Amino acid sequence: MADETAVPAAPRQDTRRETMAFVMGVAGWIVPGLGHALLKMWGRAAACFLTVGMLVILGAGMRGNVFSSSGNDAFDSLGYLADLGTGAFYLVARSLETSGADVSHAGGDYGTRFLAAAGVLNLLAALHAYEAARGRKA
Amino acid sequence: MNAGMGFHLSHFQSLLLFALLISIAFGFLSRRRPIDRVKYIVWSLFLFLLIGVGIGWAMYPFSR
Numbered sequence A: 001m002a003d004e005t006a007v008p009a010a011p012r013q014d015t016r017r018e019t020m021a022f023v024m025g026v027a028g029w030i031v032p033g034l035g036h037a038l039l040k041m042w043g044r045a046a047a048c049f050l051t052v053g054m055l056v057i058l059g060a061g062m063r064g065n066v067f068s069s070s071g072n073d074a075f076d077s078l079g080y081l082a083d084l085g086t087g088a089f090y091l092v093a094r095s096l097e098t099s100g101a102d103v104s105h106a107g108g109d110y111g112t113r114f115l116a117a118a119g120v121l122n123l124l125a126a127l128h129a130y131e132a133a134r135g136r137k138a
Numbered sequence B: 001m002n003a004g005m006g007f008h009l010s011h012f013q014s015l016l017l018f019a020l021l022i023s024i025a026f027g028f029l030s031r032r033r034p035i036d037r038v039k040y041i042v043w044s045l046f047l048f049l050l051i052g053v054g055i056g057w058a059m060y061p062f063s064r
Helices: A002-006 A009-030 A034-038 A042-061 A074-084 A089-096 A106-134 B011-030 B034-062
Strands: none
Touching: A009 A034, A009 A106, A034 A042, A034 A106, A042 A089, A042 A106, A042 B011, A074 A089, A074 A106, A089 A106, A106 B011, B011 B034
16 A cells, blocks of 8 residues: 555656656756746856857847748748747847848858857757756766 | 957967867866866867868868
8 A cells, every 4th residue: 555655746746857857957948047047057047148148149139031931942941940049139139130131141040040140059958958957967 | 450349360369269269168177177267278279279270171172
């Protein structure tokens, strides 16, 4: 009998841990570094926030293309998904790029890559925070 | 590079900044001890630059 009462406790704890890990991952996506900050990994939190922020500022400053949801083809949609990976910084990029994208020069094209890389990097960091919260990685 | 939200970077400056930022992020995410992070960042940055410049030279014959 004792075993029967003890069994449900572990799955409940696992479910709670899984939920918390998911929250950490989403928090890390919305605000770069927040997932790690909630896990008290301060160095990683600062590194994520600063590197993603710098990439977004540079990308927008170089007049890279900040894709919107009204894309014309699959590449625009993929670019939009990558840009969305920066979370709240997507809005920052849109607000910084007041004069629109200019990809007629190499600088603008590089800016587009900077923005996409920032998004993908932040998604990777959010996944890392999720895994760390699950206890798989540190 | 100009200030005022209009960055005009050369190809190499763009490569250098990109490589540096990505290397720092990878170093912090994948290593725990500070010395390991520094080693990883330096090594990753070196490889980024080496491969980037290498690919640039490899494409040179096709640029004309």
